[in-house]
Each structure stands twice: as C-alpha cells, then as structure tokens.
Amino acid sequence: MKLGFALPHMMRLKAASQPWEAxxxxxxxxxxxxxxxxxxxxxVAIPEHHIIPRQHVDLSGPHYFAAYPAMAYVAGATEKIRVNSCISILPAQNPIVTAKALSTIDWFSSGRVTVTFGVGWLKEEFDLLGVDFHKRGAMSEEYIQAxxxxxxxxxxxxxxxxxxxRDVAFEPKCVQRPHIPVWFGGDAEAVLQRTARYxxxxxxxxxxxxQIPEKLDYIRSRPDYNGKLADVYYGLGTGRVGEGHVVQDDPNARPGMGREELIDGLNWLAGLGVTWSSVPIPQLRHLEEYYDYTQWVAEEIMPVVRQGNT
Structure with missing residues (x-):
C-alpha cells in the first residue's frame, strides 16, 4: 500500500475540508x-473544476485549480514525488492540448506524471464551458484514443x-513508456469499461x-480488457463525500482514528485490491498541527502498511 499526500486547500469541500485550510x-x-x-x-493529486455555479458553492466550495498547471508546479517544486489529477475533466478541453500539457509535464519531471481522467458530473459547468454535457461520454472515448x-x-x-x-508531428513524447500511466475516476459502468480498455x-x-472486488472482476472480465490494471486508489475518508458532494456520515471514514484503527483500515482496503490510499485528517486548528499529524502518519502508519502487516 502506498500513501498519497492530501495537500491542504486543494478545494473547500464541505464534507472534507476544515476552516483553517482557507x-x-x-x-x-x-x-x-x-x-x-x-x-x-x-x-500528490490535484482535484479540478474550472468554474462552480453559485448554487453548488455550499457543498462544493468555490476553490479549485486547473489540474495540469498545478501538477506542473508541484512537479517543478519536487524531485521524486508523483503528480496526478483526481480528476481532470477529459471532455472539457481539446485532447491535443491535454496530450501536450501532460507530455510536457512528464518531460520536465523526468517521468513522474500519472493522470486520472473523468467525464465530469456538473452539467452547469459544461454549459458554461460550451461543451455538450450529454455527449461527454462519446467525446471522452474519442479523446483518450486520440x-x-x-x-x-x-x-x-x-x-x-x-x-x-493526420500528417502531424507531436513532441515531446512522454518520458514514461509506452506513455504516462492513465487512470479513470468514477463508478459508472461506462467508466469501468473505459478503464478496461485504456x-x-x-x-x-x-x-x-x-464492492471494489466485484468491480475489479468486472473490469478484468471485459472482452476488450487491456490486461494492465494494476492500481486502485481509495482514501480512507472517501465515504464522507456522497454524490454531488453531499456530506455523508460513514463511521469507517471518520477522521481522528488511532494508529491501530488506521492500520487495520488500510490493510482492509489492501485486501480488497486497493494499492493507494490516504488517511482522513482529524479536526485541527492550524497548519502547524497538520505538519505534526502528517509526520506522525509517515512515521507510525506508512512503514507498517508498506510492509503489508501489523
């Protein structure tokens, strides 16, 4: 099990963010x-929305980055850590521009890019961008192939x-071969099928x-499965966020769990097929407490879950 780092103030999601993050x-x-x-x-994975309609601000918050510039900045500030999106909205921009942005980051970072694509869920955002919400699945299918x-x-x-x-040149290619690792985010059957293919x-x-094991079986049972599915990311706090960013009460995702609870929870996820995770942050008062907590996780939790035993 590998642990991702939840960078504060990536968003101000009502279900997961704390006041000090702003x-x-x-x-x-x-x-x-x-x-x-x-x-x-x-x-480090960067959430993305380009614009938030006012009626969604209460649950979703107003604060999001464009994934690719943020990923590039984080990669430039570091030397080893991988950068990812969670998710970047695949049909929201021209795929040639997306391909170039990501291969550029991979080039400059010496191959530290993963990308998690999603089709998006917020219709009003698509309307404001001038993208047909109802065609986003078909567009995503073409875009990933392109x-x-x-x-x-x-x-x-x-x-x-x-x-x-056609009759074009495209460089730089990705440093990673055959290309940047592609993940898909989401839960719909079409997402699972796209994951199987690409x-x-x-x-x-x-x-x-x-439900993760049965969905992994579904992905791997598809007749067009590419045989490459190796990674599943599921944070321990994911269950706090419902559809449309609605706040959920999930006792298995509660913040502030102790050492053994966290280790047991992460090992439980690993047994379900999860390879990447993160831990829910307890209620804190300021940034310095976040440093202390994430250091504690790195020293007390990370070595154990990397070994796969307690």
Missing amino acids: AVTGADQTKMVKWAEQFGYEM IIALWTSENPEFEGKYVSF ACGWWPFLTRPE
Whole structure:
C-alpha cells in the first residue's frame, strides 16, 4: 500500500475540508509538497473544476485549480514525488492540448506524471464551458484514443466525430513508456469499461469499499480488457463525500482514528485490491498541527502498511 499526500486547500469541500485550510497559501503548499516528499509520501493529486455555479458553492466550495498547471508546479517544486489529477475533466478541453500539457509535464519531471481522467458530473459547468454535457461520454472515448495516438505514434493520426488529425508531428513524447500511466475516476459502468480498455488504474469515489472486488472482476472480465490494471486508489475518508458532494456520515471514514484503527483500515482496503490510499485528517486548528499529524502518519502508519502487516 502506498500513501498519497492530501495537500491542504486543494478545494473547500464541505464534507472534507476544515476552516483553517482557507488560509493556506500557494507558498504554504509549495513548502508542504517538499515536506511530503521528504517523509516518503508518494503522490500528490490535484482535484479540478474550472468554474462552480453559485448554487453548488455550499457543498462544493468555490476553490479549485486547473489540474495540469498545478501538477506542473508541484512537479517543478519536487524531485521524486508523483503528480496526478483526481480528476481532470477529459471532455472539457481539446485532447491535443491535454496530450501536450501532460507530455510536457512528464518531460520536465523526468517521468513522474500519472493522470486520472473523468467525464465530469456538473452539467452547469459544461454549459458554461460550451461543451455538450450529454455527449461527454462519446467525446471522452474519442479523446483518450486520440491522446494515446499522439503519445505513442511517430506519425499520429485519428479520425473521429469530435477530433481528427493526420500528417502531424507531436513532441515531446512522454518520458514514461509506452506513455504516462492513465487512470479513470468514477463508478459508472461506462467508466469501468473505459478503464478496461485504456487504463492501468482506477479511482472509485461512490463505490463502497466492499464492492471494489466485484468491480475489479468486472473490469478484468471485459472482452476488450487491456490486461494492465494494476492500481486502485481509495482514501480512507472517501465515504464522507456522497454524490454531488453531499456530506455523508460513514463511521469507517471518520477522521481522528488511532494508529491501530488506521492500520487495520488500510490493510482492509489492501485486501480488497486497493494499492493507494490516504488517511482522513482529524479536526485541527492550524497548519502547524497538520505538519505534526502528517509526520506522525509517515512515521507510525506508512512503514507498517508498506510492509503489508501489523
């Protein structure tokens, strides 16, 4: 089991954020990703929304980054830690631009990029971006094919309804071969099918932990399964957030668990097929307490779950 680092003030989600996070600055976050790397955390993942309609602010909060610029910044501030998105909205922008942004980050970071794509869920956001919400699945299907073609072919070409190109050059290619690790985030059957075809990782959100094994079996049983699924990310605190960012009361996801509870919970997830996780943060008062807690996790929890035993 590998642990990702929950960087404060990535968002202000009612179900998961704490009041002190709103005062955390970019300079603070830069210092913290270096801290996380020093203590052995292996990934920082950036949530993404481009714009939040006012009626969703109460639950979702107003504060999100664009994933790719934020990933590039974090990669540039560090030397070893991986950068990821959770998720980046695949149909929200041209796939050529997406492919170039990600291969550029992978180039400069010497191959430390993973990307978790999602199709998006917030219709009003799509309306504001001028993207057809009801076609986002079909667009995502074409976009991921086009992106992989750009990353892997010396003479990339693609002909689709939403994107087409031929007789083009595309560099830099990804440092990682055959390309940047692609994960998909989400729980719908179409997401699982897309994961089977194109991905090596899956990031569930609304799936209950005990349902993960059956969904992994479904992915691997697909006739077009690519045989590459190796990673599943499920944070111990995921159950606190419901559909539409509604606050959920999940005793298995409560913050402030003790050492043995955290170890048992992470080992339980590992037994269900989860390979990456993070721990829910207890109620804190300020950033310095967050440093103390994440150091405690790194020293007391991380070595045990890496070994896979207690």
